[in-house]
Amino acid sequence: MNESHLIKRLIEAFQCLPGVGPKSAQRMSYYLLERNRDGGRRIVQALSDAVEKVGNCKYCRTLDENEICRICANASRDRSQLCILETPTDVHAIEQSTSYKGLYFVLMGHLSPLDGIGPEDIGLDILAERFAKGMIKEVILATNPTMEGEATAHYIAEMAKDFDIKPSRIAFGVPFGSELEYLDSGTLSHAIMGRRDL
Amino acid sequence: MNESHLIKRLIEAFQCLPGVGPKSAQRMSYYLLERNRDGGRRIVQALSDAVEKVGNCKYCRTLDENEICRICANASRDRSQLCILETPTDVHAIEQSTSYKGLYFVLMGHLSPLDGIGPEDIGLDILAERFAKGMIKEVILATNPTMEGEATAHYIAEMAKDFDIKPSRIAFGVPFGSELEYLDSGTLSHAIMGRRDL
Numbered sequence: 001m002n003e004s005h006l007i008k009r010l011i012e013a014f015q016c017l018p019g020v021g022p023k024s025a026q027r028m029s030y031y032l033l034e035r036n037r038d039g040g041r042r043i044v045q046a047l048s049d050a051v052e053k054v055g056n057c058k059y060c061r062t063l064d065e066n067e068i069c070r071i072c073a074n075a076s077r078d079r080s081q082l083c084i085l086e087t088p089t090d091v092h093a094i095e096q097s098t099s100y101k102g103l104y105f106v107l108m109g110h111l112s113p114l115d116g117i118g119p120e121d122i123g124l125d126i127l128a129e130r131f132a133k134g135m136i137k138e139v140i141l142a143t144n145p146t147m148e149g150e151a152t153a154h155y156i157a158e159m160a161k162d163f164d165i166k167p168s169r170i171a172f173g174v175p176f177g178s179e180l181e182y183l184d185s186g187t188l189s190h191a192i193m194g195r196r197d198l
Numbered sequence: 199m200n201e202s203h204l205i206k207r208l209i210e211a212f213q214c215l216p217g218v219g220p221k222s223a224q225r226m227s228y229y230l231l232e233r234n235r236d237g238g239r240r241i242v243q244a245l246s247d248a249v250e251k252v253g254n255c256k257y258c259r260t261l262d263e264n265e266i267c268r269i270c271a272n273a274s275r276d277r278s279q280l281c282i283l284e285t286p287t288d289v290h291a292i293e294q295s296t297s298y299k300g301l302y303f304v305l306m307g308h309l310s311p312l313d314g315i316g317p318e319d320i321g322l323d324i325l326a327e328r329f330a331k332g333m334i335k336e337v338i339l340a341t342n343p344t345m346e347g348e349a350t351a352h353y354i355a356e357m358a359k360d361f362d363i364k365p366s367r368i369a370f371g372v373p374f375g376s377e378l379e380y381l382d383s384g385t386l387s388h389a390i391m392g393r394r395d396l
Binding site: 003004005006007009010012013014016017018019024026027028029030031032033034036037039040041042043044045046047048049050051053054063064065066069070087088089092108 | 214
């Protein structure tokens with residue numbers, strides 16, 4: 001092979017990024033080396049800081065470099081509501097909708113007995129301690145509408161009831177701005193089953 | 199904003215990669231932090247090594263961490279042929295075809311008077327010194343078939359003639375395995391003008 005050892009190693013390393021194959025990795029490597037070494041240095045700095053310093057918030061388990069993330073630390077959030085999510089990006093998505101002012105709890109996954117992922121692996125022991133403190137009145141289950149997400153939501157709903165906390169599930173139905181014609185039948189049957197009186 | 203400062207900085211840094219917008223940068227950042235910190239560390243190491251240590255080969259100007267790249271250092275290559283290319287990736291492409299055993303010279307660009315890129319910016323002073331040494335018998339111009347690439351090839355061909363070196367241009371025509379029906383007219387007119395007697 002005629003490629004320099006270091007360039008080859010860089011092309012290989014970039015391929016661990018999602019959606020990046022050998023061709024894009026090569027393009028990225030040569031682009032940075034030929035035309036944007038400062039950009040390369042910025043990635044090195046930002047990535048090494050993030051990988052070494054970002055941990056999980058001790059209350060909600062989301063990714064953050066502080067022991068307590070800025071949402072959990074924000075005194076103006078409603079501490080009686082707790083929204084349960086699968087990943088930190090879900091927090092980001094809900095925050096962007098600006099329709100929720102309570103706190104979050106991030107499972108960093110979902111129950112999946114076949115893969116050996118049980119309650120403790122998704123932090124449900126920590127969640128139970130949190131439930132026991134008595135601050136939370138409502139738990140909003142916003143796991144994904146997949147088999148595992150539903151099972152996880154159901155499991156946590158049962159836990160919540162044991163602590164006299166009201167569980168609720170986010171609404172599933174027709175997304176805003178979409179056309180019925182193009183929706184899958186699962187979404188449509190949810191929309192019909194979950195219809196509300198007007 | 200609810201995203202951690204370090205994660206936000208990482209998402210911004212990834213956006214300097216070609217073809218990576220805010221959404222893919224976010225996906226890459228969370229993927230590395232949630233599921234593949236080792237991959238993240240590998241990128242940091244490989245990228246910082248490459249950005250700091252990869253320079254240009256002193257003979258052919260291609261990217262390499264050694265002062266002399268492995269092609270220029272390879273005693274079995276034909277030193278009488280010199281193939282002129284625009285970028286290091288072009289070297290890679292021609293090497294993969296395994297049809298060329300001479301040496302290379304990488305311009306790292308092309309002449310472009312409008313952008314202020316003159317002969318010295320693409321190393322033609324170094325190339326002239328090389329021509330003067332008298333080892334080279336043929337110069338193969340493999341710049342791209344664009345306006346700038348053609349002008350650059352023409353300029354170097356004139357230089358070569360001054361040193362009694364035979365200039366040649368790579369063939370343009372119908373790519374192997376393609377169908378005439380789908381080729382652009384520029385390629386087809388090159389293929390007809392460049393026809394050879396059988």
